[in-house]
Amino acid sequence: MARLLARAGLPAPVREDALAVFGRLAAAEARVHGVAVDDVAFHEVGAWDSIADVVGVCAALHDLSVADVAAGPVAVGAGRAATAHGDMPVPVPAVAELAAGRSVLAGGDGELATPTGMALLAVLAREERGLPPMRLEATGVGAGSRDTPRRPNVVRVLLGAAEEGPGDGPGVGAAEAVVLEANVDDLDPRVWPGVLASLLEAGASDAWLVPVLMKKGRPAHALCVLSPPGRADRLRTEMFRLTSTLGVRERTVRKTMLRRGWARVDVLGARLPIKVGHRDGRIVQAAPEFEDAARLAAERGVPVRAVLDAAVAAAHAAGLAHGEPAPPGLEAGPPT
Template sequence: MRQAWIDASAGIAGDMLLAALLDAGADLEAVRAAVAAVIPDEVRLTPHQVTRAGLRATHVRVESTDHHPHRTWAEIRDLIDRATLPERVRADALAVFERLARAEARVHGVSVEDVHFHEVGAWDSIADVVGVCAALHDLGVRELSAGPVAVGSGRVRTAHGELPVPVPAVAELAAGRRILAGGEGELATPTGMALVTALARECPELPPMRLEATGVGAGGRDVPGRPNVVRVLLGTGRQQMEESILLEANIDDLDPRVWPSVLAALLEAGAADAWLVPILMKKGRPAHTLCALAATSRADPVRTAIFRLTTTLGVRERAVRKTALERGWAHVDVLGARLPIKVGYREGVIVQATPEFEDAARLAVQEDLPVRAVLDAALAAARTARLAPGEPVPSHLEDTCSPH
């Protein structure tokens, strides 16, 4: 599983996190395309190298190309809903903005639908939020976590006058999370805090991972003696015991032809698994229970996707613990082709070794053979290669979520 950990010990802002993800290897054009899908021709993203307290970092300049109106949460939600985006990017962005809107609504005493993003700036916050969600998707991050967030200290001038730090919206968003002052001034913005709390589980210490890359994103100011940066550590790894959320909804009025696309969209939104259970509801009506299992940090986007894609008015949730085998991929030669074998192992010993079905099915069509024959041949080749239960884990196993 590819995972990323956010070091926000010097603060957090949306553009800083976006810069860190680009610095870690996210594709700039993929990010630009996602932002343009939501607000075409409204902003320009320009990364460049800077130094902060003597350390190299990437800074992203988010520039307006036109005059922008202040938008409500309802208007931003409609823009994201109508945009052509990967489902996971859409679900993540909606979850972040919904969290931000609820915090602003509570602070200002208005309804969520009437929240105007004038203080955080609608166009630049859209670029930051959608850009970060697109960067995470491009990097293939399946598990995002974050350490304590530095929020700053003192007072700051805003459109509402002089306010204490952390400003009310940041304090509302940070409820239940570990924070620290970390320095003078405003170090955490509402957009940055919304991204962290909506998408990342709290993990005070760096989780175990095989480190692949480090990204450093710079804030706008160069503070002497304190690097004004957000770091992202990107790697692979899997903890055996995972805290997860099981989301369920009973639905009796959805066109059954839609269900395959709903399940696929929930997986793309970040669910570890999604399935249907046939049930009989009141008055003898046939129905389904929609179930989705997600890591705690992915619950918000998956929940948002359920409400957006189905007719349900409510979602039941309960915490569960999932014990997962460590896993990786190996390849075997079958009928002149290389087929991936998914290997699950524990304490250095293989527990499961299974051919990837879709690859086997494609090879079966190509060779005009039954799929079962190709699967049997792949299992035989795996056993010959000592990829079988009880065998030691081979050193060439690939630590990746994808066989390709």
């Protein structure tokens, strides 16, 4: 499976998430069958359609820049189901193993939750909660081929931006996040920029270094990673892989965010995106992204500082300044 996904040419975050899903599934199957993980035969879940399901879900979340996934109680079904191991009670052993720690309910006759579906939830939707406060942007509905009396055979996904909840100030969104930290005193300093870039590519909301002084006066760095709850496992694994640390500590924090969007202004003959943070209908922050400015500077053969200055001036001229009304129709995600 790992070799198959490695040859597929997938973006790194998609490949890693898909591998994590199949890894969680293999661990569950190994536990219920009492065998080593390497000896697991996937049977139904190894079929091409299940591989497409897992990769498709992971790719969709990556393409939509989804930072946090939540799912409520899972209806696992009731009765019995035909499997490669014969007729078995619902939920089948692998589903029961993967659902450990989650809220489940019978929900109806037959198998309503498959091992593949539960593995996706176990890896991608680590947080179990009802619909969080959000500004709803899109709805997706997928229907299965089996007709169940009195129960539509559909899965629904709601996509939106975090909104304020009880106790949040107006015009801001709040969400839980996980801070992962590790102290490292023996890594070549030239490696750190690549480590930070890799963690951001792997789905970190932010990653940074803090100079620290460790025992016996050794200079070191504290690597800090801000992670959506559903990405913490993967980012923790990346920290072990990319650095020499022997341990990662973590804590849950509450992150409060301005509502944000993107506008474009004319700079040196190009349309440069400006990130706009706003609250209560008024702009709080408006600034160009450094990478976009650096790219345009290289194309035009001018200093990056000149592009940044021109972008700020163009943004002010377009009314994108602190205290000004937030313009309608801001782009919802990073422009491409």
